[in-house]
């Protein structure tokens with residue numbers, strides 16, 4: 001397909017004939033200013049205040065999770081979720097190589113070492129077949145009930161798949177495999193707020209799930225994150241250890257765990273609440289753009305990634321699969337030169353210096369996608 005045509009299509013979609021078109025910019029169209037002013041007028045800008053609690057209520061209701069806990073950012077939410085899942089120093093955590101670096105970093109922060117298994121080409125998320133193959137070849141359940149890696153002798157303490165660009169992965173199949181091997185499942189749903197599988201929100205199928213509200217995500221509060229879970233003990237513990245593990249008392253300082261200062265400030269939560277009020281309309285707006293892209297690229301040599309069956313995607317970042325690496329590079333060069341911000345998918349984690357020594361399964365699909373995938377402008381259109 002002629003790149004000139006793609007360029008004019010994107011310009012007309014955003015009704016922007018000459019200016020720069022970002023990949024994903026935030027929209028503040030609701031109560032943002034009013035709620036922010038309220039935090040200043042009331043002095044409740046920090047880690048307590050009505051907006052943090054309200055944020056948690058909205059997140060629990062929207063995702064259908066029993067518990068939602070406000071966290072300072074998505075990386076911290078992942079770190080804490082892994083600690084809550086039982087990851088300890090020296091453990092291994094199975095994840096996918098095709099992800100944002102925060103996924104692997106959070107495993108490291110929790111004391112674990114990532115192990116990379118392949119993704120599916122259609123969902124770009126962890127492949128149940130790849131996970132099954134890896135565990136069949138490498139894992140054994142020992143007397144303590146936990147799975148161990150036969151090659152390294154280390155405990156496999158968690159499995160951490162990621163719903164890439166908001167496209168739900170085959171999470172039910174992954175969950176079944178994890179159950180069989182008694183491996184706790186944590187979902188990195190940072191990118192998939194609004195995405196569901198068989199009617200269940202991403203992040204709520206595993207033991208724990210995490211979200212991000214960074215500036216480039218579907219809704220943002222500057223910086224922010226959330227942990228969701230249906231497990232009462234873990235839900236309460238998430239709140240407890242994210243707030244320095246302070247034992248409630250009217251005035252005494254008593255702490256019963258090496259806690260974290262990971263609670264989202266009320267200032268950010270004010271922004272988050274205002275943004276979440278607009279989430280349904282943002283999702284509808286993004287779905288319309290995705291439908292336009294989908295029909296534009298139909299019958300071309302460029303594949304528009306659509307939502308997998310039985311699932312709803314939030315279309316956070318619209319995604320194209322180019323025919324090969326050359327076509328991808330040419331596409332990126334052309335669009336970025338013309339002021340249309342497009343980006344390649346991430347380099348595989350196992351190519352980064354700090355993760356080059358990690359064990360991997362066969363990564364054919366991840367490498368195939370790495371060569372071909374780009375994201376195109378996806379902001380809510382006003």
Ligand SMILES: *Cc1c(COP(=O)(O)O)cnc(C)c1O
Pocket residue numbers: 073074075076099100102103162188190191211212213214223224225
């Ligand atoms: C954005 C993102 C995170 C991290 O979230 P922050 O809020 O930026 O810390 C983690 N994982 C994935 C896949 C992300 O896209």
